[in-house]
Amino acid sequence: MPTLTQVASKVDIKDKYVGETKHQRRHGYGVYKYDNQFFRYEGQWDNGVKHGHGKLIIGEGGYYEGQFERGEIQGHGYRVFGLSGSTYSGQFQQGEMHGQGLLRKTSGEQYEGSWVFGKKQGEGIFTDAEGGVYEGGFHDNRRHGEGRQVFSNGDQYDGEWVLDKRHGHGLQRYSNGTIYDGQWRGDVCHGEGSISHVSGVTYTGLWVNGRPACEPVRLEHVSEREEVLSVEQGKPFSLNVQCVDSNGEITTLESGRCFKVAAAIKKAVSTRKSKMNRSPSPSKEAVSTRRSKTSPSKDTIIPVISTPFGYTAVQYSILQVSSISSQDELKDDDSDPNSGKKVAIENSPELKTGEGDSENDLITTSTTDVEMKSPPSRMRRNRSGSLHPNLFTQNTRSLVMGMKLNTIGSEESKVQKKDEEFLDTLISPLPAQVTDGRASFNDLFIPPPPLPDISHITQSSTSKTEVSPEKESRSDSRSFNRSPSQQSSPRGLSSKTSALSLKSKKSSEKIRAEKERLLNPKREKYALPGTYVVIISEVTDPPFLDGRLPDLYVELRVVVPKTSREQSMDKLLRSKSRLKAVSRIS
Template sequence: MAAAGEMRKSSRFYVGEVKKNLRDGYGFYVYPNSFFRYEGEWKLGKKNGNGKLVMKDGSYYEGEFKDGEINGNGLRYWASTGNTYSGQFCFGELHGHGVMQYGKGGQYEGEFSYGLRDGHGCLFDKEGNAYQGSFHKNKKHGEGQIAYSNGDVYEGDWILDQRQGHGVLRSADSSIYEGQWRNDLFNGHGTMIHSSGIIYEGQWINGQPACAATKIVIEGGDVLEVFQDSFFNVEVQLQDDEGQLIANENGRLLKISAGVRFVENSVRSSSSALLRLIEDMEEKPMLTPFGFECVNYPLMEVSSESEVTYSAMPNNEQSEVTMMDSSISKSEVESQIELEATEGSEANLLNRNGLSHPPGAEDEWLTNPTNQRVEAGRATFRNLMLAPPLKSHLLPDPLSVLEQNKLSKRQPGKTHLDKTEKITALQEKNGDTRSYLGHQLGIDSKKDTAEGRPPRTGDYVIIIQEVTNPPFLGCTLAPAFALLRVIPSKTKSNRTSKKESNIVKSK
């Protein structure tokens, strides 16, 4: 009986095996404070071997014990958070390699040091981000790579949970940044290759380029001059607010277009058919910085197998010709400008319907101007020309309409406008198969162009717009404008003759 009593002891706190009056073997023990209870192996009165320690709140540890302490491999569950850890322990602390499953979502697998993530590990957080790399005191620290839930991937240096040092960010939209970081932002020298094709290399401050382009500037000033029969180039720069060239940026995409002064009264006086045409095009006039609105006028790019020659008059040159030249009266210029306001929309029809070549140049082909990529802060649109006007007898002239309206008061029913509308109605009756706009006016874009005629003289507008997509860092630059002054071709001849005469005299 005595021997049996030594093998098993039952008391208020312990039920299990004993040796030499000490808990030894397998037994169940409830601590005096009743918060803990242990069931498992004992040796010389201490927990030793495999066992399970349960707490009153439902938390528990199950695994290896040594000399009364939690040491070795085991499973730990926290009832208050729902976290579960499986791995190595040292004196009750998470220490060594293990896997922590967080109750609110997420998981960490890697090294621990006395209860904290420390060393190399993989963290999957509840937001869906996945980090693999070094940790120190529970924070990302050292080298590591993270794949964000939005598709971005960063690889580089970390300091206390922030990207700092050198790193590479590959964004979900295919943009790439490589360079210096501080406080989790681009700071220092770095290069970004944006998904739109823009490349910026230079200094960054708090996530933004230190030398950023803020405006588009057309070289040559606000007024450019060109002869009627000349091709011309337009050069642009990207500048900052202080007017400095942004030479460390490449790839921004620019589009060029032309406009002509919008004169609403002239348009409304032209004809009801013409007014309906412009309204159907749903083209809204664009406000310019020159105090007037403009509507689109076709601009074309000339390409040829042979080199295309062009001549333009720089704005900074002291011109011998002005728009008030004796060969052009002021009234003629104003009339042409008003007419261009109406013809701009119809001429756009020609461009859309495929005007194939410029007047008198069968080997040169016209296309819409090609969008240009900025290189070192500059871009050049080459070999441009304005579209020729339509044949005047096919279009109602706004000024002529005004005169005819005056005559109609004296001779009702015999206006030029009535004749034009009858011609249009006859063409429609004959089943002319043209585009909607051409059909409305009875115009064939390929047959009815004014071949051999240059664009009318007067003031046009050149517009440079940024069409980079997607916008670089969410910002699109404002359009740039310049007046394009078209000068009569005969003035060019007169000017050449004057220069030749001066050369002869000098000899």
């Protein structure tokens, strides 16, 4: 009878098996090499089949180690995929991943959850290569059912999924703070839903393919009167705008967009013809002014804006009346401007002119405006002791007129000071926010033109042509030292010299006036009458749905305020036109 070694050697030669046998069958522990060198098994055998714990080595580094049942990989095991390097640890059935298991890939992806014959199905947790994590239902290797997805960029979605896409009701929280709560279809917002954008924009309503069904496309100026807005000099005004969709309807379902306001003044067209009769150059976005000979600075760039009204405009400032300054104005208007002690000139013996005289009106002024003096001794008195009306001297009349002029001058200075304080309290316009599709800019103000830039003007630059006192004294000494024969000149020469001196005197006076104008520029009280353009631009940051509305241009005309007579005539004409319209209807 052959020994066990001889039997093993015979089995090893014939069947390529080395191990335990029973009744000429592989039974117990043994190593089996298949005809296909790609496979090899090491483990438990039972009556000639793999059964129990074993290790099936698969070529190119792959293998399975775990439970075998009647020759099949079944039960709990550990699988290494040779080509990809992925690993799986979990339940198997008929050689497939089935049941609960953990699959890890070299790319960083991993799935831990339920498997059905090699596919992710049921509840599980999936982590993608970028770091995103999904926890919820799966079907056929895809997200399906209720689930929560945390994306790699920080976005988060809680809701329903259909075949790996957001579908049904869900709540999306974006990493920037935007929140959408509503219906989804095909991975985009579709159906009823509401959004709260990080910029402050809110919308509640119907969505179609990821966009609001009532989405604004442009701005519209709300004007109850004519298209061109007329504003009187020195008066604030308001602008009302609304967001409209492609059908011209107001998008009342949206709120929160922000808009800023700017202004420009219509550019004057030069009527002078060029000497070379050149054709005009095309309009540019910016125009550089000429460099002054006395200015060391570079050329000043003046922005030029193309308007839809057929002309270009130069950028101009626009301001807003602050609420604090408005309250201060109300307080100043309620207070008496002539508060304080007043002096009644009526009781003054110096200004007592008798009844019926035109100068006998009551004149009041502040004690700080005029200083009372004792009556002059030259003034004659009548029998009652009062001053005679016909002997109201010129000095007293001058005093009264001077007091009146001082009062008027002080009032004008107060008004001028108040205007300057008002201009200094104006602020840059605050952005306006849309509410239910509408926005308003209140208390806007077109300021006076800015003062000219005199930073480059110096005393030396404005007095180059003036004659210095030293030169003047030298010329006088030279003429004094000359002999009478040298000083005497013919009549024609003397007249020519006098004309030249008169001309030089006029030119020096003109230079002094120009110097005074440049060094002490006059500040305009109101904006100049003319045509202005108000530009309203959206500044929602960040833009809502990656887009902003186009700019709105509103034409504005600054006019000189009408007098009381003109206003009364306008009212009369309007009332007459109304009466005519009523008579026609009746």
